[in-house]
Amino acid sequence: MLEIRNLNAHYGHSQVLYDISIDVKAGEFVSIIGANGAGKSTLMKVIMGLVPVSSGKLLFKGNEISRLEPWQRAGMKIAYVPEGRRVFGELTVAENLRIGGWVEPPQDLPRRVEKVVAIFPRLGERMNQAARTMSGGEQQMLAIGRALMLEPELLLVDEISMGLMPILVNRCFEVLKQLSEAGTTILLVEQNARKALGVSHRGYVLETGHIVLEGEATRLRDDDAVRRAYLGG
Amino acid sequence: MYEQVVAINIGLAMLLAMSLNIITGFAGQPTLGHAAFYGIGAYTSALLTAKAGWPFLLALPAAGLVAAVVGVLLGLFSVRVREDFLAVTTIGINFVVVAIFQYVELFGASLGLAVPKPVLFGLRFGNTEILILLVILNILVYLFIRHLPTSWLGLALGGVRNEEDAAASLGVNPDHYKVFAFGIGTFIAGMTGSVYAHFMGFISSSDFAFPVSVGVLSMAVLGGLGTVSGPLLGAVILTLSPEVFRFVSDYRMLVYGGLLVLMMRFQPQGLIGDDSFLRRKWIGLFSRGKGGE
Structure with a gap:
């Protein structure tokens, strides 16, 4: 459903994303985990059209969307839950x-x-x-x-757990899981790697603007490097 | 009659404050040059009636349209720049427009322009007729603004004002609605300029100078930007106070400037905005009355 190929993006003059390639298939729940400042939020904004693509491909259902305005992407049923809620x-x-x-x-x-x-x-x-x-x-x-008012085909979620009490974090992840089970394709970026990998099918690890690892969520959870860096050993 | 003239000034100020409120209050776009559009409307109407022989009834909407065309251009520019840039740009526009009025022969240059009194169906307008016209225009604009917050346009503007990126990502084209707000706001300012020109019978460039813009902004801020009736209250207070208090008319700019600073610091929501001290007092009175039952 979403194909990102060799994508680069800048914030002002400094490059934030390097050669990113990500696939999200229809019905999948994919998480991108990474530390603060790894470029996770920028990636979401690039997909939504709030930050321009410098080079590379951004395909939604086979159509190049990198030149479309955010509101046109909304019209294609891509929905976005921004970091910090932004209600x-x-x-x-x-x-x-x-x-x-x-x-x-x-x-x-x-x-x-x-x-x-x-x-x-x-x-x-x-x-x-x-x-x-x-x-x-x-x-x-x-x-x-x-x-969700859009009844999105692709739901982009930026940091669902930020600043929330643990009980609410659990509730929010539960909702995402239910939406996924009901057929919504979800791409989540999240600092809380344990929770994110717990609910998603596949994951990517983003480090200082580079994808350094990808795989099944269960495999990433067992990966030694991921455990040390993101799951607290 | 003195009271009539004061009432006309209030009517003009209310229209200007409401029109600025659409752009700065509802759309959240800072404008410090609103008097430019007031002036464009006044000069358009003056030229159309005095030199081209148009009837006032046609010159009035034409003045609004010409101001709106310039306003839409400014709106198209505004979507490309940050808010602080826009504020400075609008100041610049005010000075440029005033300079054009002052130096271009067509606009009477430093001599200004004489404007004929409107004639409608053989009736020559005096102050009473001007006042009636202003009441009608105020009611129309007020009804529009009262309807605005619950309309689709108002909803889009609310979204864009609060969180522009979030609104854009949900399918709202922010540029579209900002430009629309500029168009409507400057249209009303232009029509107001037309009424002013025909009321005064004579206009010159200084009538539309930067201090006038600051005055209009002060009215809207005092009453409450983004509120439905706040700017009306601000317009009444700031138009009446120089009549009542001599020092206000002597130190007009000082009062406006001080007021802007104080309001921004202590009551940015304005006198009747959410949780303002007036509103709290009002609610306090109300609930105490209830408690006494």
Whole structure:
């Protein structure tokens, strides 16, 4: 579904991603793990179109998308849960969700909202509350729910565990696993390697802008280098 | 009549503050040169009626359109630059526009332009008619703005203002809505300029200079950027205060500047924005009344 071939990207003048090649097949759940500053978030922004591709290929369902604007990629049903949630703070939960379904026909919105509320009942209770008045966990649910309004074919998730209480981290991973089981293709970048590899099919290890390792999630979990660097021995 | 003139000034200020609020409040695009569009509207209307013989009723929307064309160009530029750059650029536009009015012969140069009083169906406009027109325009613009936050346009602007990248990644083209906001805001400012020109009967470049822009921004900030009625309150307060307090008219720029600094520091949401001290007082009164029952 997503093919990245020999991709390079810069942030201003400094190169952040080097010769990245990643494949995500339809229905797969793929995690990219790596330390802070490895370029994980930049990679997500490149896929979403928020950071330009310097060279290389970015194919979605066989089509080159690297020249498309972010909103055009949303129209192709690529959804993005940004790092740090980035909910629309002054807007209500309902309004956040409405923007999530922006490219969809308006008459279809109530059904989509219902679906999101079925996954996160908490959002249903807070429909008319401004997003910034909610807790970090609720905001993370909203960020995921907002992306799900697209009914995405490919869901990009940037650091789902950041700044959340462990119980909420578990809940968020559980939701991703359920979405994956329901057929959504997911690409997750995550610092919490243990949790990420626990729910995904395959993984990549990103180090200072290079992919240094890839493989089945179970195999990566058993890899000595990965254990030492990312799983705490 | 003195009261009528004050009311007309308030009506003009309210329109300007509301139009700036669309661009700076709802779309989140800083503009420090709003008076340029006010001026473009005024000069357009003056030239069309005085030199081309257009009726006022046509010159009024034409003034809005010409201002909006320049506003859309500025909007297209604004999507390419960062916000601080945009603020500086809009100041520059204000000075350039004023300089053009001041030096180009067509615009009367330093002598300014005489503007005929509007005539509508044989009725020659006096201050009363101007005031009625302003009330109508204010009601129309207010209804538009009151509807804005719950409209698709308002929703898109809210998303873009809060988290532009997130909005873009969800399918909202931020450029599209920003340019739209610039177009509407400058259209209203241009129409307001037309009314001003025909009310005054004479315009010169200094009527639309940078301090006027600062004044309009102060009104919107005082009442509350991004609120529906805040800018109206700000317009009333800042238009009336020089009439009531002599020192305000003597030290106008000092008052505007000080007000901007104080509001940004202590009440960035404005007098009637979320959780402002006025609103807290109001809610406090309300809940105490309830507790006493």
